Amino acid sequence: xxxxxxKTSIKxxxxxxxxxxxxxxxxxxxxIPGLVWYFVFCYIPMGGLxxxxxxxxxxxxxxxSPWVGFANYKHVFRDTxxxxxxxxxxxxxxxxxxxxxxxxxxxxxxxxxxxxxxxKKVMQTVFTFPHFLSWVIVASIxxxxxxxxxxxxxxxxxxxxxxxxxxxxxxFFQPLLYISEIWKASGWSAxxxxxxxxxxxxxxxxxxxxxxxxxxxxxxxxxxxxIMPTIVVMxxxxxxxxxxxxxxxxxxxxxxxxxxxxxxxxxxxxxxxxQSVTDFSFSMAVSLFKSVINMVLLFLADRGAKLMGGSGxxx
Amino acid sequence: xxRRALTNRFELLDVFLLVVLTLWMLIIAIPFINVIVxxxxxxxxxxxxxxxxxxxxxxxxxxxxxxxxxxxWGGYRTTLTIVGLGVPLNLFLTTSxxxxxxxxxxxxKKILFTLILFTMLxxxxxxxxYLVVKKLNLxxxxxxxxxxxxxxxxxxxxxxxxxxTLPESLMExxxxxxxxxxxxxxxxxxxxxxxxxxxITLFYSVDRWNEWFYAMIFIRDKGMAPLxxxxxxxVMDAAVLDAASSTVDVGETAFTNGIKMAAVLATMLPIMCVxxxxxxxFAKGVMIGAIKA
Numbered sequence: 001x002x003x004x005x006x007k008t009s010i011k012x013x014x015x016x017x018x019x020x021x022x023x024x025x026x027x028x029x030x031x032i033p034g035l036v037w038y039f040v041f042c043y044i045p046m047g048g049l050x051x052x053x054x055x056x057x058x059x060x061x062x063x064x065s066p067w068v069g070f071a072n073y074k075h076v077f078r079d080t081x082x083x084x085x086x087x088x089x090x091x092x093x094x095x096x097x098x099x100x101x102x103x104x105x106x107x108x109x110x111x112x113x114x115x116x117x118x119x120k121k122v123m124q125t126v127f128t129f130p131h132f133l134s135w136v137i138v139a140s141i142x143x144x145x146x147x148x149x150x151x152x153x154x155x156x157x158x159x160x161x162x163x164x165x166x167x168x169x170x171x172f173f174q175p176l177l178y179i180s181e182i183w184k185a186s187g188w189s190a191x192x193x194x195x196x197x198x199x200x201x202x203x204x205x206x207x208x209x210x211x212x213x214x215x216x217x218x219x220x221x222x223x224x225x226x227i228m229p230t231i232v233v234m235x236x237x238x239x240x241x242x243x244x245x246x247x248x249x250x251x252x253x254x255x256x257x258x259x260x261x262x263x264x265x266x267x268x269x270x271x272x273x274x275q276s277v278t279d280f281s282f283s284m285a286v287s288l289f290k291s292v293i294n295m296v297l298l299f300l301a302d303r304g305a306k307l308m309g310g311s312g313x314x315x
Numbered sequence: 316x317x318r319r320a321l322t323n324r325f326e327l328l329d330v331f332l333l334v335v336l337t338l339w340m341l342i343i344a345i346p347f348i349n350v351i352v353x354x355x356x357x358x359x360x361x362x363x364x365x366x367x368x369x370x371x372x373x374x375x376x377x378x379x380x381x382x383x384x385x386x387x388w389g390g391y392r393t394t395l396t397i398v399g400l401g402v403p404l405n406l407f408l409t410t411s412x413x414x415x416x417x418x419x420x421x422x423x424k425k426i427l428f429t430l431i432l433f434t435m436l437x438x439x440x441x442x443x444x445y446l447v448v449k450k451l452n453l454x455x456x457x458x459x460x461x462x463x464x465x466x467x468x469x470x471x472x473x474x475x476x477x478x479x480t481l482p483e484s485l486m487e488x489x490x491x492x493x494x495x496x497x498x499x500x501x502x503x504x505x506x507x508x509x510x511x512x513x514x515i516t517l518f519y520s521v522d523r524w525n526e527w528f529y530a531m532i533f534i535r536d537k538g539m540a541p542l543x544x545x546x547x548x549x550v551m552d553a554a555v556l557d558a559a560s561s562t563v564d565v566g567e568t569a570f571t572n573g574i575k576m577a578a579v580l581a582t583m584l585p586i587m588c589v590x591x592x593x594x595x596x597f598a599k600g601v602m603i604g605a606i607k608a
Binding site for chain 1: 326328329332333335336337339340342343344345346347349350353361362365366367407408409411412414415416418421422423427430431434435436437438439440441442443444446447450451462463465466471495496497500521525527528532543544546547550572575576578579582583586587590591594597598
């Protein structure tokens with residue numbers, strides 16, 4: 001482009017842009033309701049996080065409260081319960097990756113090999129159902145089965161083991177989280193892998209059959225490698241959530257007896273916000289800390305998943 | 316199906332899989348059956364039977380007590396209101412947004428899309444949202460829960476991807492005939508998108524039915540608690556009652572565990588009744604998302 005045309009070309013480009021916007025005005029009309037919602041319920045609250053660097057004064061509101069720099073963080077970082085909650089969150093989520101993550105993969109492989117059609121459908125309905133119940137319901141169901149006079153203890157008593165306090169024992173709390181998550185979610189999570197399995201080329205199996213491969217060999221050498229990319233992507237995405245995950249579950253399954261081991265970062269934020277004398281600036285500082293770390297982790301997870309050839313977080 | 320063409324022998328592996336998966340199905344199903352059984356059992360039988368598998372003398376006492384307690388009706392009313400107002404709002408916001416973003420080009424598309432995706436990575440959390448809701452004068456109103464959950468960005472993207480697969484030529488010819496974007500959305504795109512809309516409607520309905528957290532934070536009025544919170548309070552209250560009843564006379568108090576389980580069943584019954592018939596559509600949502608991925 002020639003220099004001398006610079007001014008006019010900017011002008012004409014603006015004009016063009018204006019014309020383009022006008023031409024697509026109907027699309028903007030479609031966007032407005034959704035954008036208003038995103039603005040009010042996502043972006044304004046994000047702005048509210050500025051309270052982390054302010055001293056909240058109820059009479060002044062979020063925007064007019066005075067700035068105090070990192071003073072709130074000094075208090076946060078001095079709170080040992082804060083660090084303990086982070087440690088606990090990381091440990092619990094590492095446990096989830098170790099114990100809960102493999103389960104749906106295994107389940108999808110087994111369901112795929114099952115050869116009884118109708119029964120299979122019934123099974124899958126049962127497997128996926130708990131996913132659609134809230135943790136309020138699931139926690140109530142689990143409490144019923146594991147209580148002192150519940151079903152599990154009845155069986156243990158008949159076997160002569162004696163009554164076990166499953167719900168109030170601190171040592172059982174983490175296993176309880178893992179088992180209940182497997183119980184509730186693995187059937188649903190398996191569907192992603194089943195979709196991946198259904199995309200495998202049948203000819204591979206036929207060739208293996210001709211070569212005399214047993215079914216187990218086919219599972220290990222064809223099915224599993226074929227869905228490995230999906231497994232890796234799901235794993236990376238799961239690690240992106242290592243700072244959050246499971247407030248609903250922990251909140252509903254915890255009780256006074258396991259208070260000491262159930263305070264994850266989310267539970268800590270909930271406690272300092274709603275249960276003690278409310279200091280919005282303090283809890284906002286913790287929230288922001290969590291949100292930023294979480295964002296970095298999710299961003300890395302998304303990049304990682306893309307590197308592995310997956311679609312990442314955003315479909 | 317395809318494996319049956321390869322081998323017809325019923326091997327040891329099949330027996331093994333059948334046993335393991337049946338066991339797993341029982342592990343999932345038995346707690347549900349136990350909920351139902353306990354809710355129909357008398358306290359006497361519950362305490363006296365070492366292994367309760369089926370009530371010998373079924374009773375509706377727990378349900379009578381639940382109805383007499385009355386909170387469950389308020390819960391139903393609130394939850395049905397939330398579903399009735401919330402799901403149409405969800406669908407309106409999500410479809411219009413997804414359709415607009417599925418259009419191939421318009422100025423500013425990229426930046427808007429990035430801003431929307433950013434909300435999946437970063438959010439302010441519950442406290443600033445609470446302050447916004449308070450500022451809008453929505454606290455203690457159903458609308459606080461209805462409006463706080465407007466668009467689920469995951470669902471929106473699934474829908475957008477589906478819209479993208481529709482043939483462009485259809486919309487182009489409608490445009491040449493002078494149809495506006497809203498007309499195209501309602502007359503052409505939506506009728507072609509019945510499966511995805513059914514799926515997303517189901518997802519939103521379940522989310523709304525299970526709503527409790529926003530309600531717990533935004534609505535302090537106990538009489539307006541949705542079903543899930545009513546269940547929570549019944550389970551908690553019953554725990555208190557339980558502690559009291561063990562020190563007082565067992566026979567005189569209502570059978571707390573039975574009432575709890577009756578409440579659990581009342582809360583999940585709608586999902587339980589509908590789910591077996593719609594399971595296919597739920598799975599479809601994930602499949603569409605996964606295939607696109």
